[in-house]
Amino acid sequence: MVLVLVAGCSASTPPDDTAPPSASVAPSQQASPAPSAEELAGQEALAAYRGMWADFVAAGTTSDWQSPDLGRHATGVALTNLSRGLYADSANGLVTRGAPVLSPEVLSVEPAGAPARVVVTDCGDSTNWLKYREEDDSLATDGPGGRRLINAVVERQSDGSWKVSDYGVQELGSC
DSSP, rough: OOOOOOOOTTTOOOOOTOOOOOOOOOOOOOOOOOHHHHHHHHHHHHHHHHHHHHHHHHHHHHTTTOOOGGGGOHHHHHHHHHHHHHHHHTTEEEEEEEEOBOOOEEEESSTTSSSEEEEEEEEEOOOOEEEEEETTTTTTSOOOEEEEEEEEEEEOOOSSSEEEEEEEETTTTTO
């Protein structure tokens, strides 16, 4: 390979300031394959699942069962269950402190090619996410938290967003 550089200089010719600067060419990058519809749906579903729990944690610090944020990532039975749980805590003078540790994974994506429903499974850890009595800040939970199996259904909404529509939390030590 031969590289030839040609340069011209003339004292009588000023440089041309109107010429565009030469573009530098980046080394060619190997294109990675675009994620499949199923992979994208799984990513969106996991984000919605994590978002639902983050919204619930935030509302739980004051047991705000009417928090408008609860509907950002949850709908249907899931939203009803979140609100009811917070309503019960509010009525009983309880608040929640801390946050669960989540490790969700996609269990299934349906239907293939045009995903609309994703099942998520998790082994959530509530060790540092406990209920306290609001009046005296005393621990209201009988014993420590721990690991629980959680299964959730996340569905594509008519606006294209993904929301948790249902979930089930199993007993302590179930995973």
